[in-house]
Amino acid sequence: MNNRLTVTKWESGSAFTLDPKAGFGFGVRRFSAACLKKFRDLRERITGELLAQFGTLRPELVRLAVNEAEALAANTPFPALFLPTLAEEKVLNLSRWQTKQQRIQERSFLMAA
16 A cells, blocks of 8 residues: 655645545554554553552653653554553653652752751
8 A cells, every 4th residue: 555645746726635544554543443452451551550660659640651651652663562661761750850859849948947
């Protein structure tokens, strides 16, 4: 299947429409319903494991980080392969950010005292 658009002559005022689903075939939308269900189950399992591993983080922030990782993974040819690593990296960065924010807050309290 050829997804390339070949323009041999373009005239001013000409228009065309683009089907965003055609693209390169990346992302989770190209999979069957059964595969999508398994991918969603994988996302939920990863979220649960990361919530347990990083118990000090707010759950809604962990879910947000996993959602961001899912969006990145969906743009790859193998989203289920990349999702666990991307999610862990996002949550690890979130943990570092929270630690940094706590240190800043502690310094602020010490300076105010």
